Amino acid sequence: MINFEYARAIDVADAIRQMAADPAAKFIAGGTNLIDLMKYDVERPMRLIDITHLPLKTVDETADGGVRVGALVPNSDLAYHPLIEKRYPLLSSAILAGASQQLRNMASTGGNLLQRTRCFYFYDVATPCNKREPGSGCSAMNGINRINAVLGTSESCIATHPSDMCVALAALEAKVHVAGATGERTIAFDDFHRLPGDTPQLDNNLQPSEIITAIELPARGFAANYSYLKIRDRLSYAFALVSVAAALELEGGRIKEARLALGGVAHKPWRKPEAEAALRGQAADSNTFAKAADILLGGAKGFAHNAFKIDLARRAIIRTLTQAANGTPQIQSSKKIR
Ligand SMILES: Cc1cc2nc3c(=O)[nH]c(=O)nc-3n(C[C@H](O)[C@H](O)[C@H](O)COP(=O)(O)OP(=O)(O)OC[C@H]3O[C@@H](n4cnc5c(N)ncnc54)[C@H](O)[C@@H]3O)c2cc1C
Numbered sequence: 621m622i623n624f625e626y627a628r629a630i631d632v633a634d635a636i637r638q639m640a641a642d643p644a645a646k647f648i649a650g651g652t653n654l655i656d657l658m659k660y661d662v663e664r665p666m667r668l669i670d671i672t673h674l675p676l677k678t679v680d681e682t683a684d685g686g687v688r689v690g691a692l693v694p695n696s697d698l699a700y701h702p703l704i705e706k707r708y709p710l711l712s713s714a715i716l717a718g719a720s721q722q723l724r725n726m727a728s729t730g731g732n733l734l735q736r737t738r739c740f741y742f743y744d745v746a747t748p749c750n751k752r753e754p755g756s757g758c759s760a761m762n763g764i765n766r767i768n769a770v771l772g773t774s775e776s777c778i779a780t781h782p783s784d785m786c787v788a789l790a791a792l793e794a795k796v797h798v799a800g801a802t803g804e805r806t807i808a809f810d811d812f813h814r815l816p817g818d819t820p821q822l823d824n825n826l827q828p829s830e831i832i833t834a835i836e837l838p839a840r841g842f843a844a845n846y847s848y849l850k851i852r853d854r855l856s857y858a859f860a861l862v863s864v865a866a867a868l869e870l871e872g873g874r875i876k877e878a879r880l881a882l883g884g885v886a887h888k889p890w891r892k893p894e895a896e897a898a899l900r901g902q903a904a905d906s907n908t909f910a911k912a913a914d915i916l917l918g919g920a921k922g923f924a925h926n927a928f929k930i931d932l933a934r935r936a937i938i939r940t941l942t943q944a945a946n947g948t949p950q951i952q953s954s955k956k957i958r
């Protein structure tokens with residue numbers, strides 16, 4: 621690890637000011653991703669701005685019936701928060717499917733959105749990687765690409781976004797509140813992360829000095845009919861090969877409202893309005909679910925080691941929608957650890 625300076629921000633304005641003054645700086649929250657990346661020499665910030673003392677640690681109900689989650693709320697506190705367990709169990713379930721209890725205790729809500737890909741070559745500084753070093757090439761394209769993307773890929777990069785929490789936030793249509801040198805703004809969750817295109821070094825649409833201050837959940841929580849299913853190589857402590865967040869509202873056996881998002885298959889949580897439209901107004905049965913799965917996976921393209929993900933995702937989508945419709949959500953194995 622190279623030498624770096626350390627500074628503590630006293631409030632949000634101070635954090636923005638410090639970041640705007642030093643483009644080579646990085647915010648640090650739980651440090652569970654950033655410190656690893658620094659140890660691997662992938663990230664080389666000259667200065668760390670510690671934001672852990674900022675007052676962004678509460679979970680509050682909003683005037684319009686939603687919930688606002690401060691960017692520094694730890695992942696474990698969020699998963700077990702009574703409001704989240706009761707009204708947004710999909711989010712709780714997705715968080716508990718990720719990492720380990722110790723990591724979730726450290727990991728922050730904002731940091732989870734900004735965690736970087738787990739592509740092997742991104743971490744291996746001896747190999748070309750367009751995300752780490754733009755223009756150097758993509759080692760995964762013709763390398764070991766079992767964990768890489770099958771949707772929304774580009775000639776430059778086939779990385780996936782590794783978060784579980786973000787897949788649920790996409791399905792719930794959360795909003796991301798950010799603040800920067802030019803003021804505050806709100807970004808729809810679907811617009812927060814980017815596809816790689818020819819700028820794979822950019823994971824998201826955050827501007828350089830901006831800080832995430834909160835995530836806002838809309839009132840609709842899909843608490844009765846939801847499921848988060850994560851398929852991975854090991855039952856715990858592994859990233860998703862494929863994950864599915866499904867949320868339904870049912871009326872008389874038919875689907876009134878539907879949300880469907882995939883993790884582990886693209887550079888961002890993967891949704892398609894057409895797939896959700898194909899569920900609305902239909903009977904909640906396997907034919908309907910299979911049609912939605914085919915639409916959501918339309919255009920999927922596998923590489924040498926990951927083509928299996930396409931069929932795996934299709935079956936996982938049907939299973940997760942069935943669990944949601946039956947009111948029998950996937951139980952996460954870590955649920956009992958508190
Ligand atoms: C062994 C291991 C297994 C894991 N398994 C999973 C898993 O299965 N599923 C999963 O979803 N995740 C998993 N994770 C990832 C973990 O969830 C993330 O590392 C964590 O959420 C990052 O949060 P943090 O607060 O520690 O971020 P940090 O490491 O502190 O920061 C990450 C990035 O976000 C930036 N940042 C942090 N907060 C803000 C903010 N408020 N505004 C602007 N920028 C900010 C930092 O500058 C940095 O670039 C795993 C991690 C490890 C180490």
Ligand code: SF4
Nearest residue numbers: 739749750758777778
């Ligand atoms: S897939 Fe993306 S992150 Fe992985 S080696 Fe290629 S450019 Fe780098």
